[in-house]
Amino acid sequence: MAQCFLILENGTIAEGTGFGFEKTVFGEVVFNTGMSGYQESLTDPSYKGQILVMSHPLIGNYGINPRYSESDSVQVAGYVVRELCKTPSMMYGGKTLESSLLENEVPAISGIDTRAVILDLRVHGVLKGAITFDDDPESVLDEVCKMPAYACKNWxxxxxxxxxxxxxxxxxxxxxxxxxxxxxxxxxxxxxxxxxxxxxxxxxxxxxxxxxxxxxxxxxxxxxxxxxxxxxxxxxxxxxxxxxxxxxxxxxxxxxxxxxxxxxxxxxxxxxxxxxxxxxxxxxxxxxxxxxxxxxxxxxxxxxxxxxxxxxxxxxxxxxxxxxxxxxxxxxxxxxxxxxxxxxxxxxxxxxxxxxxxx
CATH class of the missing domain: 3.40.50.880 (Class I glutamine amidotransferase (GATase) domain)
Known part of the structure; x- marks a missing residue:
């Protein structure tokens, strides 16, 4: 596990623990209020280009099973959770959430107050943002502020x-x-x-x-x-x-x-x-x-x-x-x-x- 940051265009820099694929990604930051269905959300093409924040505090507890995928790959640009379950129940016979993100080269961050992030998004509206393993989050923040709006691209x-x-x-x-x-x-x-x-x-x-x-x-x-x-x-x-x-x-x-x-x-x-x-x-x-x-x-x-x-x-x-x-x-x-x-x-x-x- 590595040091990682979630960065929002309004200046919020939240430090947490990185998992999944270690790279910097940019996207529109949105949130999901579901208590389950994280695999379906991750693989839903409608999330393309977005960094997804989950409101439920524990994610990954029942693993990943191909039966519940909505497409052939993880579609989100990045993933944000309060707590990652590293040893999921084998009830569904699936693999871990982290292994799926690694295979799809998608970075994620855990250990931050996701409810606070969601309140931020509810107040300001969805924001441009980034997940980075970089040691200098301020420079990444500058890139976030300069990036085009989500609506500019034909997703x-x-x-x-x-x-x-x-x-x-x-x-x-x-x-x-x-x-x-x-x-x-x-x-x-x-x-x-x-x-x-x-x-x-x-x-x-x-x-x-x-x-x-x-x-x-x-x-x-x-x-x-x-x-x-x-x-x-x-x-x-x-x-x-x-x-x-x-x-x-x-x-x-x-x-x-x-x-x-x-x-x-x-x-x-x-x-x-x-x-x-x-x-x-x-x-x-x-x-x-x-x-x-x-x-x-x-x-x-x-x-x-x-x-x-x-x-x-x-x-x-x-x-x-x-x-x-x-x-x-x-x-x-x-x-x-x-x-x-x-x-x-x-x-x-x-x-x-x-x-x-x-x-």
Whole structure:
């Protein structure tokens, strides 16, 4: 174990003990309120380019098992925990958290007051930051202050598939999945119900029209939904096809659909990340898993045909939209859970019913 520092752009320098891969990394610092599901969070492509702080004080106690990974690698830039469990329970037959981070060349820090860091982020909003094993944290702080904002980069381009991948299911409806950084569990739920064609985020509209598809699904993903690279690709494709196919979106997909219809999005102060977020939909409250730092501006939906019919109970933000004329809907949270409650898994079945009724 080595001396290590977490550095925030507001001047906070927290000293702790380093583990994982020893290198300096930079990223947007965010926090997760979940008591479990650390492996799913680490491997979720929506965390690409971010340094993740966990609010639960003990992390790593049940190890790492490939069964619970949401992608092929650890996606976070860096990891921050209060206490690292070095000898996890073998109940799941997995390896240690540190060995996984070492294999993926991801640095981490333990032994700092993560609750204090989270309070800092709640007051100031998400901040640029770094994890460093460097002896001179002041020089790293200077680099942090000069680094570009998280929103400047097209993170979707980093995590989207680079080729078309086909998952056959005889006799099932065919869905084109626009991969903006899809979680493995979302893909799994789609494959249970549909034949799936997974395509890069920048796939041209002509591809879809040359395929005999029944619907389009827009996935979760990282970064700013207003990035110019997305306006010219994913959003342009949705605009061109919105009158032709039923559509569903999850998380980032909600923002893409809203923007394609003329809605706007905004960066939240510190976002929603965890497995305990309540939303209200059709008179019922559901507990949901969430991971998003941007949201749809409800007032911008006025002329889009969408209504906000899923609302966050805690802060009133939009958590889901449904079009009033077209067979299109999307939710900002994660009905596939992984980790988290499975209260809203029925939404995948609603999409299946929508496709069956539309053709």
């Amino acid at each position: 979707v381009g980093e995590v989207s598939t680079k080729e078309v991948i086909r998952y056959e299911k005889k006799g099932a409806k065919k869905v084109a999945l626009i991969d903006c950084g899809v979680k493995g569990s979302i893909l799994s739920e789609l494959r249970k119900r549909f034949e799936v064609i997974r395509v890069p985020y920048d796939t041209d509209k002509s591809f879809f029209r040359n395929e005999e598809i029944d619907g389009i699904f827009v996935s979760n993903g990282p970064g700013d939904p207003s990035h110019p690279a997305l306006q010219d690709t994913t959003i342009a494709t949705i605009k061109a096809l919105k009158d032709d196919y039923p559509m569903m979106g999850i998380c980032f997909g909600t923002q893409m659909l809203a923007r394609a219809f003329g809605g706007t999005t905004y960066k939240m102060k510190f976002g929603h990340r965890g497995e305990n977020q309540p939303i209200k939909h059709k008179g019922r409250v559901y507990i949901t898993s969430q991971n998003h730092g941007y949201a749809v501006a409800e007032e911008s939906l006025a002329d889009t045909g969408f209504v906000a019919d899923h609302i966050n109970v805690n802060d009133g933000t939009v958590e889901g939209i449904t079009h009033q004329e077209l067979p299109i809907f999307a939710v900002q949270y994660h009905p596939e859970a992984s980790a988290g409650p499975r209260d809203t898994m029925f939404l995948f079945d609603e999409f299946k019913t929508m496709l069956e009724e539309s053709r």
